[in-house]
Amino acid sequence: MKSHIKSKIHRIKPKKPIFTKLWFWIVILLLIVVSSVLYFLLFYSGIQFKNIIVLGNQKVISKDIENLVSGNINIKIFGIGNWEIDSKSIFLTDTDKLGKEILEKFPLIGDVSINKNLPQTLIINVEERKPIGVFCPQTNSGQTDSSCFSIDGDGVIFESLAPIPAGTTIVRQVLENSQVFSGEEVIAKNIITAISDIQKNLKDNFKINLDEVMITSPLRLDADTNEGWHIYFDLGPNSDINSQLKKLDLLLNGGISSDSRKNLRYINLTPQNKAIVCDNKTCIK
Numbered sequence: 001m002k003s004h005i006k007s008k009i010h011r012i013k014p015k016k017p018i019f020t021k022l023w024f025w026i027v028i029l030l031l032i033v034v035s036s037v038l039y040f041l042l043f044y045s046g047i048q049f050k051n052i053i054v055l056g057n058q059k060v061i062s063k064d065i066e067n068l069v070s071g072n073i074n075i076k077i078f079g080i081g082n083w084e085i086d087s088k089s090i091f092l093t094d095t096d097k098l099g100k101e102i103l104e105k106f107p108l109i110g111d112v113s114i115n116k117n118l119p120q121t122l123i124i125n126v127e128e129r130k131p132i133g134v135f136c137p138q139t140n141s142g143q144t145d146s147s148c149f150s151i152d153g154d155g156v157i158f159e160s161l162a163p164i165p166a167g168t169t170i171v172r173q174v175l176e177n178s179q180v181f182s183g184e185e186v187i188a189k190n191i192i193t194a195i196s197d198i199q200k201n202l203k204d205n206f207k208i209n210l211d212e213v214m215i216t217s218p219l220r221l222d223a224d225t226n227e228g229w230h231i232y233f234d235l236g237p238n239s240d241i242n243s244q245l246k247k248l249d250l251l252l253n254g255g256i257s258s259d260s261r262k263n264l265r266y267i268n269l270t271p272q273n274k275a276i277v278c279d280n281k282t283c284i285k
Contacts, residue, residue, distance in 0.1 A: 042087045042089050042092070043087060043089070044089075046119055046120070047089055047090050047091065047118070047119045047120065048087075048088040048089060048090070048120065049073050049088040049089070049090050049093060049120060049122065050088075050120035050121070051120055051121040051122070052065075052066045052069055052070070052121070052122050052124065053117075053121060053122070053123045053124065054066065054124045054126065055123065055124065055125045055126070056125050056126045056127055056128070057109075057126045057128060058128060059108055059128060059159075060106050060108055060109060060126065060128065064106070065102060065106070065124060065126070068101065068102060068105055069098055069102075069122065069124070072097075072098060072101060073088055073093060073098075074086045074087070074088060075087045075088070075089070075092045075093075090116055090118065090119065090120060090121075090122070093116065093122065095114040095115075095116065095122075098114055099112045099113070099114055102124070102126070103183075104183070106126075107129075107156075107157075107158040107159075107182035107183030108128055108129055108158045108159055108182075109126045109127070109128055109129070110127050110128065110129040110130075110152060110154070110156070110158075111126070111127040112124065112125065112126045112127070113125045129150070129152040129154075129156065129158045129159075130152055130153070131150035131151060131152060131159075131168075132151065132152060132153055132169070132192070132195070132196050132199065133150075133151055133168060133169035133170065133171045133195070133199070133210075133213075134148050134149065134150060134151065134161055134164050134165075134168050134169070134170050134171065135148060135149050135150075135151040135157050135170075135171045135172075135173075135180075135186055135187070136148040136164075136170055136171070136172050137172075137173065137175045137179075137180050137186070138172050138173065138174045138175065147160070147179075147180070148160070148161050148162065148164055148170075149161060149180070149182065151171060151186070151187065151192070153192060153193070153196055154185065154189060154192065155185050155186060155187035155188060155189055155191070155192040156183065156184065156185050156186075157180060157181075157182060157183075157184060157186055158182050158183060159182065160182070167209065169195075169199060169209070169210045169211065169212065169213065170211065170212040170213070171187065171192075171195060171212075171213050171215070172212065172213070172214045172215070173186070173187060173214070173215040174215075174216075187215070188218075190235075191215060191218075191221070191235060194221065194233065194235060194241040195210075195213055195221070197241060197242075197245065198210065198213075198221075198223060198231075198233065198241070198245065201245050201248070201249070202225070205249065205252075206252055206258075208225050208226065208227060209225065209226040210223055210224070210225060210226070211224045211225065211226050212224040215235075218235065219234065219235050219236045220232065220233065220234060220235055220270065221233040221235050227261055227262075227264075229261065229264040229265055229266055229267070230265070230266040230267075231248065231266065231267050231268075231269065232266065232267070232268045232269060232270050233269055233270065234269065234270040234272075244269040247269055247275045248267065248269060248275070251267060251275060251277065256277065260279070263279045263280040263281065264277070264278075264279045265278040265279055265280065265283065266278045
């Protein structure tokens with residue numbers, strides 16, 4: 001009986017300490033490597049955000065953009081109550097989010113791209129909106145020239161103007177709510193593109209400027225020239241602004257000379273297959 005117990009005792013081997021095992025040191029090594037990489041990416045001073053370079057801006061002040069970016073560059077890593085750990089690592093900078101915040105804050109900026117220039121610099125390229133005219137909202141009760149804005153080729157208003165500069169094309173449209181805000185798209189893309197094409201065609205080909213255009217409905221555009229006569233365009237879904245401009249070009253290059261335009265009242269291009277010309281001799285109204 002005693003010999004049987006002794007044999008069992010001899011067969012039980014003492015356990016080796018865990019630090020003598022290979023897998024233990026492999027785990028420790030991996031933890032050291034991962035911790036070092038995380039520390040480098042999150043907290044190493046050499047890659048913490050430091051410099052901002054703003055390019056392409058003319059009206060928007062660079063310092064305002066820099067302040068906005070600096071105020072949104074801190075990334076919260078961990079926090080308990082009032083205590084938190086932040087990082088300004090350039091690797092964590094969300095350039096898409098920063099770009100959206102810049103566009104929301106500065107309506108005058110139409111496009112922005114942000115590039116990381118390692119190790120500590122952000123390069124911000126902005127493209128400011130270019131006005132094609134001035135938008136003045138109207139209500140059914142009348143005009144509201146006191147709240148006019150520059151408008152770009154996308155139909156977006158972006159800069160309040162008072163007074164309106166001379167020689168600027170005024171775009172009017174009746175709105176249910178006359179209160180509009182910078183950065184808001186107030187005119188559909190196809191309509192503002194038509195206005196831009198008309199404006200360019202008249203100026204480049206005939207030295208005629210548009211004083212004012214009125215979007216009377218989604219289907220019609222009334223344009224007033226600096227020579228005192230008007231043009232009516234069809235904006236319906238089946239209309240073609242290019243074909244209407246071709247009809248206008250034929251008229252102005254043909255029977256309607258620069259001298260005869262002095263007596264011109266309007267040219268109506270809304271009929272599909274013809275144009276109606278009204279001057280002081282041919283029409284009463």
